[in-house]
Amino acid sequence: MPKQKPTLFTSLSPALLQLYDVSNSVVVIIDVLRATSTIATALFNGAKAVIPVDSINRCIELGKQLDGITAGERDGKIADGLKYGNSPFEYPGEFIEGKTLVFTTTNGTRLLQMALDKGAKEIITGSFPNYSAVCDYLLQKNQNVILGCAAWKDRVNIEDMLFAGAVISKVKKAFTINCDSSHLAETIYKKGKKDLFGFMKKNNASHYHRLMGFGLEKDIRYCLTADVANVLPFYENGKLILK
Amino acid sequence: MPKQKPTLFTSLSPALLQLYDVSNSVVVIIDVLRATSTIATALFNGAKAVIPVDSINRCIELGKQLDGITAGERDGKIADGLKYGNSPFEYPGEFIEGKTLVFTTTNGTRLLQMALDKGAKEIITGSFPNYSAVCDYLLQKNQNVILGCAAWKDRVNIEDMLFAGAVISKVKKAFTINCDSSHLAETIYKKGKKDLFGFMKKNNASHYHRLMGFGLEKDIRYCLTADVANVLPFYENGKLILK
Numbered sequence: 001m002p003k004q005k006p007t008l009f010t011s012l013s014p015a016l017l018q019l020y021d022v023s024n025s026v027v028v029i030i031d032v033l034r035a036t037s038t039i040a041t042a043l044f045n046g047a048k049a050v051i052p053v054d055s056i057n058r059c060i061e062l063g064k065q066l067d068g069i070t071a072g073e074r075d076g077k078i079a080d081g082l083k084y085g086n087s088p089f090e091y092p093g094e095f096i097e098g099k100t101l102v103f104t105t106t107n108g109t110r111l112l113q114m115a116l117d118k119g120a121k122e123i124i125t126g127s128f129p130n131y132s133a134v135c136d137y138l139l140q141k142n143q144n145v146i147l148g149c150a151a152w153k154d155r156v157n158i159e160d161m162l163f164a165g166a167v168i169s170k171v172k173k174a175f176t177i178n179c180d181s182s183h184l185a186e187t188i189y190k191k192g193k194k195d196l197f198g199f200m201k202k203n204n205a206s207h208y209h210r211l212m213g214f215g216l217e218k219d220i221r222y223c224l225t226a227d228v229a230n231v232l233p234f235y236e237n238g239k240l241i242l243k
Numbered sequence: 244m245p246k247q248k249p250t251l252f253t254s255l256s257p258a259l260l261q262l263y264d265v266s267n268s269v270v271v272i273i274d275v276l277r278a279t280s281t282i283a284t285a286l287f288n289g290a291k292a293v294i295p296v297d298s299i300n301r302c303i304e305l306g307k308q309l310d311g312i313t314a315g316e317r318d319g320k321i322a323d324g325l326k327y328g329n330s331p332f333e334y335p336g337e338f339i340e341g342k343t344l345v346f347t348t349t350n351g352t353r354l355l356q357m358a359l360d361k362g363a364k365e366i367i368t369g370s371f372p373n374y375s376a377v378c379d380y381l382l383q384k385n386q387n388v389i390l391g392c393a394a395w396k397d398r399v400n401i402e403d404m405l406f407a408g409a410v411i412s413k414v415k416k417a418f419t420i421n422c423d424s425s426h427l428a429e430t431i432y433k434k435g436k437k438d439l440f441g442f443m444k445k446n447n448a449s450h451y452h453r454l455m456g457f458g459l460e461k462d463i464r465y466c467l468t469a470d471v472a473n474v475l476p477f478y479e480n481g482k483l484i485l486k
């Protein structure tokens with residue numbers, strides 16, 4: 001009898017995560033604009049670790065204790081009391097190498113905390129900048145997977161679904177996928193993959209408008225580019241690190 | 244100054260309904276396979292009213308009190324203790340005309356109850372069989388709209404999203420739509436509209452497989468057909484009726 005394939009599910013919002021058994025799965029935290037893109041970039045550029053925290057106060061406190069860089073956003077802007085924001089361009093090698101980034105965001109770090117609280121077997125972070133690293137790992141690991149979209153304040157968003165679909169299109173043969181959200185994500189990705197930026201624009205993605213309003217087209221374009229920071233952040237002992 | 248257009252949002256799962264202000268909106272309950280298709284059909288065929296209830300016991304109790312027909316499903320099959328199921332073909336005119344149907348389903352009637360509990364301004368039900376009636380009403384009413392997908396045990400499904408997209412494609416010019424779920428739904432519908440049944444099959448829709456497994460291809464095809472029971476069920480005083 002052939003060995004059964006592991007399962008893959010997509011959770012389109014943190015409010016749906018409870019529907020899936022994270023305790024038996026590798027959970028991929030997806031916050032394309034911009035938390036997980038920035039996490040991959042900081043680590044790719046030599047950060048020692050990224051410590052995701054769910055509150056601004058905790059970020060400031062931990063930053064002091066660890067002599068780390070405090071960063072994060074609320075509603076897409078640098079949060080009051082923190083020094084840096086959520087743009088991958090804030091973390092070039094000459095700045096971030098060897099340093100610890102203490103990081104809080106509206107959606108991505110919150111979802112990571114939820115997955116942790118629910119006892120996720122393993123947590124990694126995914127984004128277009130580390131697309132291949134994520135796919136290669138999931139294929140090699142051969143365990144159940146939950147693609148967890150961070151969304152925007154629990155509302156489903158286009159860019160996280162696009163990334164989930166991109167992963168599915170590459171790994172699907174290795175998994176049993178009985179999950180409409182996954183099939184929808186793949187269909188959306190296939191439709192948009194030739195020009196992800198154009199697809200976001202054409203579909204009036206709310207995050208496209210929000211970031212364009214802040215003059216951040218460069219960030220959007222970078223965060224939709226595959227493999228420009230192709231490392232795999234693992235969550236271990238409270239930190240995202242490379243292994 | 245031009246008058247501002249009303250808003251339209253799509254809630255892809257009952258677990259997301261809390262994100263939207265139902266108290267200020269017309270809520271369209273969408274459970275394509277099969278609750279809202281069957282509700283439209285029963286009323287189109289002359290049922291006096293359909294009374295949606297959220298438990299089997301309540302269904303039986305109310306059926307006795309009102310001398311109504313008790314019907315409903317759990318997990319896609321006729322629920323124990325009830326006489327009829329969730330298939331539109333069970334309710335031809337010669338059977339249902341003039342009668343009251345007391346009806347409970349896994350997802351659709353539960354979502355309706357949630358919208359009611361949250362104080363929805365107005366509740367109607369939508370499905371492909373009453374597609375034009377829904378669109379015409381929303382355009383005429385010119386108020387905020389929430390398209391509420393019943394999904395499957397809170398998991399997003401393809402067919403409800405397809406119907407939401409179908410409505411959006413027809414009414415979007417009359418609404419302000421700042422909602423990724425709505426834009427995704429429209430894109431999915433545009434992709435699938437030429438052959439909705441084929442799209443469900445190709446995308447491995449979980450409900451497609453579930454109902455095909457019960458030999459219900461005929462039901463799926465009917466429930467994906469526009470305007471074959473083109474009436475508008477309104478929820479008033481505990482009943483779905485035509486006005």
